[in-house]
Amino acid sequence: MARDITRVKPNIDEDNAEETTESRPGRVTKDVTGSIQPGWSVDHRPAYKSADRPTRFTVGDDEEVLMKFIEPLPFAPIYQHWIATKEGRRAYVCLGTGCPMCDRGDRAKSSDWFNVAVLPKEGGEPTLQVWYATADPAKAIKDKAEKPRYSPLNKPGLYFAVSKTQGKNGFNTYTIDPVKEEELEEWAVQPLTQSQIEQFEKDAYTAEIVKQHTKTELLEIARQYLED
Numbered sequence: 001m002a003r004d005i006t007r008v009k010p011n012i013d014e015d016n017a018e019e020t021t022e023s024r025p026g027r028v029t030k031d032v033t034g035s036i037q038p039g040w041s042v043d044h045r046p047a048y049k050s051a052d053r054p055t056r057f058t059v060g061d062d063e064e065v066l067m068k069f070i071e072p073l074p075f076a077p078i079y080q081h082w083i084a085t086k087e088g089r090r091a092y093v094c095l096g097t098g099c100p101m102c103d104r105g106d107r108a109k110s111s112d113w114f115n116v117a118v119l120p121k122e123g124g125e126p127t128l129q130v131w132y133a134t135a136d137p138a139k140a141i142k143d144k145a146e147k148p149r150y151s152p153l154n155k156p157g158l159y160f161a162v163s164k165t166q167g168k169n170g171f172n173t174y175t176i177d178p179v180k181e182e183e184l185e186e187w188a189v190q191p192l193t194q195s196q197i198e199q200f201e202k203d204a205y206t207a208e209i210v211k212q213h214t215k216t217e218l219l220e221i222a223r224q225y226l227e228d
């Protein structure tokens with residue numbers, strides 16, 4: 001039976017910590033294990049655009065970032081274990097029932113991944129980014145999404161200004177203010193065109209970018225880095 005380990009939150013900006021969405025050389029994941037077959041590499045392209053690892057949506061201190069949700073819901077609502085490994089803190093997707101990391105008393109944290117289009121203030125092209133929303137921003141987003149006037153989140157003409165403040169406990173608290181298309185002028189920002197929106201919808205990331213480890217792999221990592 002696993003002990004209940006109370007973990008003290010280290011002073012680390014989890015919102016900006018590295019996601020394990022990319023394949024690392026020498027790292028065995030479920031996606032590649034045993035899947036190498038004869039043939040041409042070009043015919044075995046992963047379904048997602050492997051070359052472009054998503055640009056992480058971030059909000060700096062004293063900054064408001066203007067963006068538009070591309071979809072009504074997170075494309076990957078997941079739970080992750082954040083483990084301090086010798087390579088730094090890494091996120092591992094929780095297996096749920098029978099998860100070796102849960103068994104050792106580590107508490108998985110929620111992460112909701114959204115496709116968002118970011119509108120740069122100083123002109124320039126809007127870009128597709130992924131918001132790996134931890135519990136605080138996810139709750140703020142959900143609160144908005146549940147109000148009929150901001151639902152669905154990707155409603156035509158609906159944008160959001162996102163900012164954050166750091167609390168005494170080191171956690172960031174996010175503010176998500178709706179911005180109507182006609183208010184964009186005050187921001188000196190051009191609204192997205194229909195064709196830009198369609199392109200972002202086409203390019204939107206899917207749950208395929210979530211790297212999941214096998215139970216055996218998680219067991220090994222848990223053994224190495226978590227107490228019994």
Ligand SMILES: [Zn+2]
Nearest residue numbers: 094095099102
């Ligand atoms: Zn777990």
